[in-house]
Every structure is written in C-alpha cells, then in structure tokens.
Amino acid sequence: MSDKIKVLLLATNQWRVAHMRLTNELRLIREKIQISRYKNSFDLLWQPGARITDIGERLIEDNPDIIYFSGHGTASEGIILEDDSDNRKAMNVDQLTAVLRNLKQNLRLVIFNVCYSKHFAEALSQEVDYAIGMDETIDDEAAGTFAASFFYTLASGKSVNEAFQVASGSSGSAAPTLVVRERVNISEPFLFSKQDLERLKSTIKRLLEGKASDEDLAMLRQQIDEGSTFLDEIEETDPTGEGDQQKLAVEFHNHRLQVRLPSSEHKRALAQLFPAPPGIGPPFSLMPFIGREHALKDIKSLLKPEGSADRRKVIVVRGWPGVGKTTLVGRLGRDTDVIKMFPDGVLWNHLEQKPNLLSEMARWGQALGTDEILRAPTIKEATSQLAVLLRHRHMLLIVDDVWETAHATPFTQVIGEHCALLVTTRITSVANELITDEQGIYVLPVLTEDDALRLLGILAPAVVDQNQDECRELIRDLECLPLALHVAGSLLRSEARFEWGVRNLIEEIREGAKVIEEQAPIDRIEEDKIPTVSALLDKSTDILDEFTRDCFAYLGAFAPKPATFDLVAMQAVWEVDDARSIVRKLVGHGLLEPIGSGRFQMHRILVDHARSLCED
Numbered sequence: 001m002s003d004k005i006k007v008l009l010l011a012t013n014q015w016r017v018a019h020m021r022l023t024n025e026l027r028l029i030r031e032k033i034q035i036s037r038y039k040n041s042f043d044l045l046w047q048p049g050a051r052i053t054d055i056g057e058r059l060i061e062d063n064p065d066i067i068y069f070s071g072h073g074t075a076s077e078g079i080i081l082e083d084d085s086d087n088r089k090a091m092n093v094d095q096l097t098a099v100l101r102n103l104k105q106n107l108r109l110v111i112f113n114v115c116y117s118k119h120f121a122e123a124l125s126q127e128v129d130y131a132i133g134m135d136e137t138i139d140d141e142a143a144g145t146f147a148a149s150f151f152y153t154l155a156s157g158k159s160v161n162e163a164f165q166v167a168s169g170s171s172g173s174a175a176p177t178l179v180v181r182e183r184v185n186i187s188e189p190f191l192f193s194k195q196d197l198e199r200l201k202s203t204i205k206r207l208l209e210g211k212a213s214d215e216d217l218a219m220l221r222q223q224i225d226e227g228s229t230f231l232d233e234i235e236e237t238d239p240t241g242e243g244d245q246q247k248l249a250v251e252f253h254n255h256r257l258q259v260r261l262p263s264s265e266h267k268r269a270l271a272q273l274f275p276a277p278p279g280i281g282p283p284f285s286l287m288p289f290i291g292r293e294h295a296l297k298d299i300k301s302l303l304k305p306e307g308s309a310d311r312r313k314v315i316v317v318r319g320w321p322g323v324g325k326t327t328l329v330g331r332l333g334r335d336t337d338v339i340k341m342f343p344d345g346v347l348w349n350h351l352e353q354k355p356n357l358l359s360e361m362a363r364w365g366q367a368l369g370t371d372e373i374l375r376a377p378t379i380k381e382a383t384s385q386l387a388v389l390l391r392h393r394h395m396l397l398i399v400d401d402v403w404e405t406a407h408a409t410p411f412t413q414v415i416g417e418h419c420a421l422l423v424t425t426r427i428t429s430v431a432n433e434l435i436t437d438e439q440g441i442y443v444l445p446v447l448t449e450d451d452a453l454r455l456l457g458i459l460a461p462a463v464v465d466q467n468q469d470e471c472r473e474l475i476r477d478l479e480c481l482p483l484a485l486h487v488a489g490s491l492l493r494s495e496a497r498f499e500w501g502v503r504n505l506i507e508e509i510r511e512g513a514k515v516i517e518e519q520a521p522i523d524r525i526e527e528d529k530i531p532t533v534s535a536l537l538d539k540s541t542d543i544l545d546e547f548t549r550d551c552f553a554y555l556g557a558f559a560p561k562p563a564t565f566d567l568v569a570m571q572a573v574w575e576v577d578d579a580r581s582i583v584r585k586l587v588g589h590g591l592l593e594p595i596g597s598g599r600f601q602m603h604r605i606l607v608d609h610a611r612s613l614c615e616d
C-alpha cells in the first residue's frame, strides 16, 4: 500500500447532461472517499471530454489502478466518447480491449457505469482482475448511488466483490454484473492485495534490520496513525530472538493489516518509527492518531527553529477534557522535526491536580545528570539549579495537565535560551495567566465530523459499515470528542459480538449518560486503574465552589441541543440578576467556551456530566 490507488474517471463532454453526470458522480465519489477509512490511499484523476486516444495516453502517463467510465452507451453502438474533433464517437468492445491489453500496466479494475455495458465487462475478463458493467439502462440517480456506495466500501478496506454487492443493493436498478478474472480471490480486500502484504512484510523486515528508508518510515507512520496498519505485540516465542524475522506474521484482520511482533521486535520497531528523544520523553501509544495534521503543523510552526521571528518560549495547548491534548504533545515529543529543533531532547512531566513540584524538578535534574536537585530545600532553589542546567541546552520542555498557574510558573523560569516550554491544560484561566498574548495559546479543537467518523470506523469497523447514517448522527451527538468516541467505539464493538444489532445501543448513547458511566480508554490509566469518564470530568467540577458547581449542574439540566446559551438564558436558569461572575468562573475553568455574539457553549460530554451531578 505504498502507492496510492489511482482512479481515472472518464466521460464524454458530448452532452451537457453526461458531463454534469460525471461532475456529480465525481463529487459523490470524492465525498464518500473523504469519509472512508483509507481516504489517503486514493488519488482521483478525471478526464472529461474523453477520446479513445486519451485512454491509451492516460494509461501510459497515469498508470491507473482503476478506470471508471461514466456516461452514455447504446445497445447497438457501445460506449459514446469523442473523436479528435469533439464529435460523438462510439467505442466498441474490440477497440477498448486492444488498448487495455497493450497498455494496462497496473490496471486491475474497470467499471462501466454506462447503459448496456455488460459485454464490455465480459470482454475484459482476461485483461483485468475485475470488470463491472450494466446489463440495462441506468438512470443518473442510480448511477450516482452505485458509484458512491461502491467507492466508499472499497475505500473502507473491503473486497471488490463486497463493494459490488453493497453498491448493487443500494442503487437498486440496472442489473450490474461483476466479472472476475480466473484465479483471483474475490474475498481479497482491494486495498491490500497479496503484493501489499508482501511489501509491508519487507518494509517491516527492513525496519527491524535498521535499514528502513525515510520513505519506509513515513509510510509506516502514516499507516499506523490512520489505523490501517497495527503493530501487535505478542509474547516472545524465541527468547534468543533468532529466527523471528522468518516468522513475521502479517495478515489482514479486523479491517486492517496486523503485524504480529514478539515484544523485543515490537520495541525495536517502535524505537525506529517513533524514537524516544533523549531526556524524558512523553508516554506514547501506537493507537491511531487521527486528524491532527494541522495541529501538529501549527504547533511546530510556533516552535520554529531558533532565530525565526515567531519562535515562542511558551506555548499552551488548551481544550475540552478528553479532546486529545496529552496525545498531541505525546506525538510532538517524538516528532522527527521537533527532535531536529531540540537535539538535546525533551523533558516531560504530568502534573495533575496536586503535583510534587520538587520531585518533578528533581526528576528532570536526574535526566540531566545530577541528583543535586533532590536535595534542594525549596522550589526556588530547585528552579535556579534547573535553569543553570538548561541554560545552554536545546530542549523542549513539556508540562502536561496543569491545573493551577502557580504549578507551571517555576517551569517558565527554567527555560534556557535554546529551549521552549509546552504546557497543556483544561483550564482557560491558567492558559491566560501563563500567556498574555493570544497567539501563544493553541486551542485544540474537537475532530472534524469526517475524522470522527473515521476514528469510530477504526474502533468499531463492522458497526460503522453497517450503520453509516446512525453512526454519523452519533458522532454529531458526541460532538466529535476523541475521548467520547473511544468509549462509544468500544461499547459498540462489544455489542456487535452479540449480533442482535446495535441500533438500540446507538440510541442509548445518543440519549446521554451512557458514555460518562463507562471506563475511560486504556491509555488513560491512572495509578494502575482505569477511571470512569465521570471520574475524569469530576476533576474539573470538584474544584468549583459549591454554588458555581450547582450553577454548572443546572445549566446542564436545562441545556438545549447543541448546548449553547446567552447571558439572559443563563440568568433565567440560575435566577440571578447578573450571571457574569458565574459565567466568568465557568469559562475560566474550561467548562463553558465563548463562541461569539454573546453566546457560550458547553460540550455535550460536560452536559451529560452536569446532568449526572443533578442526580447525585
């Protein structure tokens, strides 16, 4: 899967309607691929005004894997394209077969979404692995539905046969026919052919031998992040480590490529792919990491190499509980660009609500080669010692999960000339107190709907495939929060095993309360226990005074959907003449977010939490 699957879409300009149809089909296909699991694996190329000669040229130049014909065909003439003078020109089966036979290169699938094209598909049975044609006429709407549903299923990691079955069922007309070349395994996912498995195997072998190229590494990182490849750690079968490479197991399982590696090799692979920086690197997991390309880029550009005008000393990443702040800085801490910017490495810590600042500073001191800070009598003393140690070092300092400005302040005083400090917090007032200028605060947004659906698709693939519309409603209701999506995904995956359908469960999750009662995802482990989502949210509300907490709880109880309010509405709920001081506190604690025009938003997960507080 190193190269993208190239899809060449061809149609005539001859009739405005045919041209419009291709434009519409292209839009539908593009939209569907965008929300599919493997959106990055497809490249769409299109050629309106197609002539027969174009097909050969584009086969040579673009080397497509798939050709898709849209437009008109007649029972007597064949498929209608154009000649060199833009006149209507019918292409017959023999002409097409001859071109494809000689120039097909990577071509594996040809789709004729054209009336009376079944015999074209049949004629290609010796030329390509798969061909699809229509036995009758096909109207525009059915053609669009067929195309959209076919490409979505294919781009979700399914076989051509499955995509064909799903698309035939949804378009409901035109009697499509799938022709499969002899000896082709129809259940093989199109995206992951045997060659892909072999290619992945050899890339992993190169990785384990320390011979992976930058391109290999970038490809594997992308596949792991998008969830298409999973490196599974298995028990060591051969403690000497010899011979493991021969046993390297790669298979297509659970809609993704699964590479099973004994622990020692797993560690080696991880160290090559996401090398831990010198110092104390942030914790890291190989879980999928979706939709944060912009965030990574934006923060890296704030951290720019030294000497750049906008280089910042302190950056704060703030956002809703569970939006992915820790995960993001975890990736940044192992990012190759970041490591280049800070060659002496990273110092990371996770403060939580009651940190022992002295011991955190001592840990950093130890990583820098001294136990002296352990003996520092005061934080002030520890701060100055650490500042000396960092004065000439090029390091990125990460202070994760800050609850009080005073906890982070000492770390702002140790930043050496060539260092930068990255802080994460849920608390808006902490961010504002640490940084006066807005540009240094990065508000991490929830995922986009497409990314959220993709994440849910990785977590519960079968459920999302079979309940597309319901799942989209669900992610909208969960307001695309990674924490909530993980919990919902895991509930859905477990329920799917019973095979009695998941619609009731989806409804229950949408109605509320379900997610917050559940355990948080496994990477949120704290003191050897996985807390419930409620417990994670309690942290934000337990620190409120009783009156403000009650106000928060009532606001949740009266929240519309989506939960946005203006001052007047909040005054009415709280029965106060002036709600501003309460609003200030809730905003300061990251429990309400101003969204402009005098309105404020409460994230859905906080609404559920507020409601549960009312019930206590």
Ligand SMILES: Nc1ncnc2c1ncn2[C@@H]1O[C@H](COP(=O)(O)OP(=O)(O)OP(=O)(O)O)[C@@H](O)[C@H]1O
Pocket (backbone or CB within 6 Å): 287, 288, 289, 290, 291, 292, 319, 320, 321, 322, 323, 324, 325, 326, 327, 328, 401, 426, 455, 482, 483, 486, 521, 522, 523, 524, 536
């Ligand atoms: N981009 C992402 N793609 C997939 N999963 C993600 C992503 N970001 C976060 N997650 C998952 O969502 C959950 C919450 O993420 P994380 O702990 O980073 O949130 P947080 O903002 O640090 O939360 P808190 O406010 O509690 O500190 C984790 O299980 C994490 O693996």
Ligand SMILES: [Mg+2]
Pocket (backbone or CB within 6 Å): 325, 326, 327, 401
């Ligand atoms: Mg966190």
